[in-house]
Structure formats: structure tokens, C-alpha cells
Amino acid sequence: MLELYNTASRHQEPFEPVDGETARVYSCGPTVYDFPHIGNLRTFVLNDILCRYLAFKGWEVHHVMNITDVDDKTIAGALTQGVSLSEYTQQYTEYFFEDLETLNIKPAWKYPRATDHIKQMQTLIEKILDNGHGYEVAGNVYFDISSFADYGKLSGIEPEELGGGEYTRLDDEYDREDAGDFVLWKAAKPDEPSWDSPWGPGRPGWHIECSVMSMEYLGPTLDIHTGAVDLIFPHHENEIAQSEAATGQQFVRFWVHGEHLIVEGEKMSKSLGNFYTLRDLLKEGYSPQAIRHQLLTAHYRQQLNFTLEGLEQSERAMQRLNTFIERLPRLPLPQGSSKEAGERIDEARSNFEQVMDDDLNVPGALGVVFELIKDINTLIDAGELRDQDRVVLRDFLVQADSVLGLMTNQLEEAEREPALDEEIKALIAEREQARNDGDFARADQIRDQLTAQGIILEDTAEGTIWRRK
Numbered sequence: 001m002l003e004l005y006n007t008a009s010r011h012q013e014p015f016e017p018v019d020g021e022t023a024r025v026y027s028c029g030p031t032v033y034d035f036p037h038i039g040n041l042r043t044f045v046l047n048d049i050l051c052r053y054l055a056f057k058g059w060e061v062h063h064v065m066n067i068t069d070v071d072d073k074t075i076a077g078a079l080t081q082g083v084s085l086s087e088y089t090q091q092y093t094e095y096f097f098e099d100l101e102t103l104n105i106k107p108a109w110k111y112p113r114a115t116d117h118i119k120q121m122q123t124l125i126e127k128i129l130d131n132g133h134g135y136e137v138a139g140n141v142y143f144d145i146s147s148f149a150d151y152g153k154l155s156g157i158e159p160e161e162l163g164g165g166e167y168t169r170l171d172d173e174y175d176r177e178d179a180g181d182f183v184l185w186k187a188a189k190p191d192e193p194s195w196d197s198p199w200g201p202g203r204p205g206w207h208i209e210c211s212v213m214s215m216e217y218l219g220p221t222l223d224i225h226t227g228a229v230d231l232i233f234p235h236h237e238n239e240i241a242q243s244e245a246a247t248g249q250q251f252v253r254f255w256v257h258g259e260h261l262i263v264e265g266e267k268m269s270k271s272l273g274n275f276y277t278l279r280d281l282l283k284e285g286y287s288p289q290a291i292r293h294q295l296l297t298a299h300y301r302q303q304l305n306f307t308l309e310g311l312e313q314s315e316r317a318m319q320r321l322n323t324f325i326e327r328l329p330r331l332p333l334p335q336g337s338s339k340e341a342g343e344r345i346d347e348a349r350s351n352f353e354q355v356m357d358d359d360l361n362v363p364g365a366l367g368v369v370f371e372l373i374k375d376i377n378t379l380i381d382a383g384e385l386r387d388q389d390r391v392v393l394r395d396f397l398v399q400a401d402s403v404l405g406l407m408t409n410q411l412e413e414a415e416r417e418p419a420l421d422e423e424i425k426a427l428i429a430e431r432e433q434a435r436n437d438g439d440f441a442r443a444d445q446i447r448d449q450l451t452a453q454g455i456i457l458e459d460t461a462e463g464t465i466w467r468r469k
């Protein structure tokens with residue numbers, strides 16, 4: 001049974017969707033003002049692994065990830081570039097989706113954008129006000145944390161600790177009754193995009209976006225909410241306060257938080273020159289496959305030390321994996337199945353699920369796959385792998401990769417190629433026959449056809465051999 005570490009209870013707990021069928025998962029998505037850095041991407045890969053594994057366990061997955069396309073940073077960026085907010089955020093939204101695809105991250109069920117949900121945000125704010133949990137000052141609407149007894153239950157923060165100081169990324173800490181109160185709606189400033197509201201023109205606060213877009217598509221109670229650890233406070237604490245103050249129901253059953261990564265032992269920063277986007281690494285010649293692998297080498301609740309040396313190791317590990325997958329369908333194997341191989345694959349299958357059930361232990365799951373490959377290589381050398389075992393093995397690799405997402409292309413390619421080989425062999429035989437029959441026009445035609453497919457023929461004393469261009 002799958003167990004997940006729940007930040008809310010600080011324990012690992014058995015997980016099942018509340019309705020037994022559909023896992024409702026919400027993840028804080030990108031603020032589209034820049035390229036995601038590899039720290040962001042690590043969190044997105046965690047979301048991906050989680051959702052893939054929920055599907056592996058047989059549940060339907062409704063995964064929603066928001067796109068924050070209005071906040072201080074996006075507004076500032078648009079102003080600097082002298083373009084409209086939507087034009088500015090559109091380009092970075094596209095880069096974000098490109099990065100997800102490059103890293104073989106499966107698309108979420110929905111990607112709602114904040115600016116498409118302004119009306120719903122106003123409705124939720126009105127509900128919070130009606131329920132006595134907020135107040136308005138000069139066109140700004142605040143959440144009154146003293147009205148919400150459970151405030152601090154996720155992060156462990158005591159509301160009394162919030163008496164001023166630097167605790168929030170919001171810039172408008174004025175006119176509030178309590179220093180811990182946070183903004184739900186911000187009054188418009190000159191030159192900033194704004195929307196009409198019952199409190200005058202303005203725009204939503206950042207926290208309200210996530211409460212609205214999660215509950216809009218997943219209902220008042222989510223099975224799982226994910227994000228990076230730095231979002232626990234204030235963002236997630238505030239999401240809980242807003243949502244539960246409005247609905248009176250539990251907002252989230254499981255909070256799953258991913259740890260940060262550091263680079264070469266240090267905090268990633270532009271000034272240290274150790275700040276990487278996916279594009280930076282691709283430009284250096286690293287493969288998406290190795291980058292994804294490197295991001296999976298630490299358990300998600302552990303800090304990951306991302307290093308270029310580690311990335312090189314991932315490249316080599318992926319090469320070994322690719323060579324194995326490529327070679328597997330072409331091995332001349334005896335017919336039947338071997339007891340030893342069958343048992344070894346079964347063992348791997350059950351170990352894989354066991355480690356993944358244990359709070360998504362991906363490094364453990366990678367270990368299971370690589371150990372198996374090592375042992376299978378030994379069996380191949382000893383002539384102990386048979387053609388039926390190969391089918392079972394491939395089956396397991398496909399299943400494991402539905403979670404890991406590391407060898408999807410390689411597995412598909414390897415499957416296609418032997419079929420292609422057969423086709424090529426048939427054409428070469430037909431060409432030989434045509435030449436024996438003196439039908440040189442047909443023989444040339446076949447050669448041209450193969451050349452067009454990137455296949456080079458060489459006629460030797462031993463017959464025709466072929467290779468890929």
C-alpha cells in the first residue's frame with residue numbers, strides 16, 4: 001500500500017483517494033516571468049513521479065497545476081520589456097511547457113491561468129468576508145488571521161510570532177490590523193493591470209489564486225497538494241486559511257513537499273555562476289534523459305546536490321541503460337523460459353513496488369532496475385536468458401518506466417527496429433532474386449528505396465550486407 005509523508009501530520013501515512021477512484025492532486029505551478037531553473041524543475045519532476053505512480057497504482061489522476069500570470073514579478077517584467085502582461089507571460093508559459101516536454105514530464109489534467117479566474121477569486125473573497133474572516137481597507141482586502149483558530153497548523157508558526165518583520169514576499173504591508181494578516185485583493189496602482197471588483201479596481205493576491213484554481217477543478221477537499229518546501233509558509237498556510245474559512249471543510253488531506261537542490265554544494269544563485277536553467281545544460285551538451293535521471297538521484301525529501309560530475313555519471317548510467325535496451329530485442333536467444341530469469345524478474349517487480357510504496361523512494365526504484373539489468377547481463381552471458389524471459393523483462397521495464405519516465409523513447413525505438421530489420425531483410429532478398437532474374441530495374445528500385453530510408457547496401461562475396469547511414 002502506498003504511503004506518503006504528510007507535512008500536515010509530520011508522519012508517513014497510507015494514502016488512498018477519498019473516493020477510492022480518482023486522486024485529486026494540485027501543484028503550485030510556475031510564475032511565468034523567467035525560465036524555470038533546475039530547482040523548480042526538480043519539483044515539477046516530483047509532481048510527475050507522484051502522478052505517474054498514482055496511475056501505476058490503478059487510480060484515475062486529476063492533476064491541476066496553476067500558471068501564475070499576474071503578480072509583482074510578471075507585472076514588473078512586462079513593464080521593463082514594454083509589452084502587455086499577457087504578451088509577456090505567454091512567451092514564458094510556452095518555454096515552461098517546452099521544458100516539461102523535454103524532461104518527459106506528463107502533461108497535467110489542467111493548467112488553469114490566474115487571469116482567467118479573477119471572477120472566481122472575487123467570489124471566494126466575498127465568501128471569506130461574509131464569514132467574518134477578512135476586512136477591507138482603502139481598496140485592499142486582507143485576511144484576518146486572528147479569526148481563524150487553526151492558523152499555523154501546517155507550518156507550526158504561532159500567529160503571535162508574526163508581529164512584524166520580514167515574513168512575506170508581499171510588498172504592501174500597510175494598513176493592516178495585524179502584521180500577520182495577508183492580502184486577498186490589492187488596490188490598483190498606477191500603470192499596473194487591474195480588474196474591477198466590489199472593492200474598486202485591483203488585482204488578486206498570490207495566495208488566493210491557488211485556493212480558487214484548486215477548488216474550482218478538484219472540489220473543496222483535495223487528496224494531495226504539492227509544492228516546494230519554501231511554500232509551506234506563508235503560501236500554503238494561507239491557502240488553508242482562505243479555503244477553510246470560505247468552505248468550512250478540510251482543504252487538503254495530504255501535503256507533499258519537495259526539498260530544494262543545491263549546486264556543487266552551494267545554494268544556487270546567479271552571482272555564484274552556478275545557476276542553471278534546462279536550456280543552459282542542453283547547450284552544454286547534456287541530454288534531457290541524464291538531466292531527468294540526475295534530478296531523481298535523491299529522495300524528494302532530501303536535499304539534492306546537483307553537480308556536473310553527477311550529471312556525467314548520469315550520462316554514463318543512461319548510456320548503459322540505452323545499450324541494454326537496444327541490444328535486448330536483437331539477441332539470439334534459445335526458445336522457452338528459464339526459471340532463474342523468471343524468478344529474478346518477479347523479484348524486481350515486487351521490490352520496485354515496495355520501494356515506491358515507501359514514500360516514493362525513487363533512488364531505491366532506480367537501484368532495483370539497474371541491479372536487475374546487471375543480473376540479466378550475467379544470465380545472458382551464461383546462456384540462461386530465453387526468448388520468453390525477454391518478453392517478461394521488457395514488460396517489466398515498460399511498467400517501471402511508466403513511473404520513471406527515463407527510457408520511454410528507447411523502449412519504443414527498440415521495439416520498432418527489429419520489425420524494420422525484417423522489412424529490410426525481405427527487400428534485400430527480393431533484390432537478390434530480381435538480380436538473379438535479370439530484372440535490374442527492380443533491383444535498382446529497391447536499392448533507391450532503401451537509400452531513401454537511410455539504409456546503405458554493400459554487395460560482398462558473402463552476399464549483400466546493410467548498415468544505417
Ligand SMILES: [Zn+2]
Binds near residue numbers: 027028029210
Ligand atoms: Zn500555490
